Amino acid sequence: MIKVGIVGGTGYTGVELLRILANHPEVSVEVITSRSEEGIQVADMFPNLRGHYDLAFTVPDVDRLSACDVVFFATPHGVAMSMAPELVSRGVRIIDLGADFRIKDVPLWEKWYKLDHTCPDLVEKAVYGLPEVNREAIKDAQLVACAGCYPTATQLGFLPLLEKGLVDQRRLIADCKSGVSGAGRGASVGSLLCESSESMKAYGVPGHRHLPEIRQGLTLAAGRPVGLTFVPHLTPMIRGIHATLYSVLKDPVDAGLQQLFEERYADEPFVDVLPSGAHPETRSVKGSNVCRISVHRPQNDDTVVVLSVIDNLVKGASGQAVQVMNIMFGLDEKSGLGLVGLMP
Secondary structure, three states: OOOEEEOOOOOHHHHHHHHHOOOOOEEEEEEEEOOOOOOOHHHOOOHHOOOOOEOEEEEEOOHHHHHEEEEEEEOOOOHHHHHHHHHHHHEEEEEEOOOOOEEEEEEHHHHOOOOOOOOHHHHHHHHHOOHHHHHHHHHOOEEEEOOOOOHHHHHHHHHHEEEEEOOOOOEEEEEEEEOOOHOOOOOHHOOHHHHOOOOOOOOOOOOOOOOHHHHHHHHHOOOOOOOEEEEEEEEOOOOOOOEEEEEOOOOOOOHHHHHHHHHOOOOOEEEOOOOOOOOHHHHHHOOOOOOOEEOOOOOOOEEEEEEEEOOOHHHHHHHHHHHHHHHOOOOOOOOOOOOOOOOO
């Protein structure tokens, strides 16, 4: 059995990790931490986990975490980098769901996250955790920086087009909507029911922290710098991301877009390319680790529209982290992730 530790178990990604790992046949969760909830039983805070865990939250302790084979950080930015060097030195494998190791350009990371990075040497060693791109590198990685939620939906939608050089990489638009859970479990006025229900708004238009991460991934796919306009929106739903992605074909004569996407993701267990003309819905992936995609060419013109939907807490966070763990430890990639979307 793989011994697992989770740092930051009281947020939405933390409880989602616990939910998924409760049904994983090869995992034993040994440590779950929370400074604010020390001593409280996991099942008392999250009643959905009653009968699955007999664990209490503890204060993070490097010695206890070092007894684990892998440690997940389901924490805000700045936390993982404070503990990662010691854990890495002790041979523990780390999967960070936060942003501390995603962006290779450390000064750029510091600019967007308003912190001094305390272990830039580990940034260089970290593998970016998007399995559909970095599966081979993930296998041998000691430190994996899981892709963010918006970056996952956006990159998976654009990748086939950029890898084949079919679109103008300088003119990419990502119009993305996220459920309120993307803002986290912490109390904030913007996440209150009366503030977010029956309303939708854009935010971060001048610049969002996920922008440099998305640009980094798309630049690697295109082999040259990309121009990206990224506009996130807050949508009155709990879970889900819907990314509507626009690009312009270089040669609109016969692009073969449907076949391109089907072939690119034919062997990917968690990317579902829908039939031509389909429109994926966020509810179809709720609770599952699937990214569902469709590709369109309106009026047969030179604009390509890709629709990409994920559950921001699963494929956009905790499910993807478990997928990464499975790859790291040579398990069936789908182990523990046979989750069917919840409808209605």
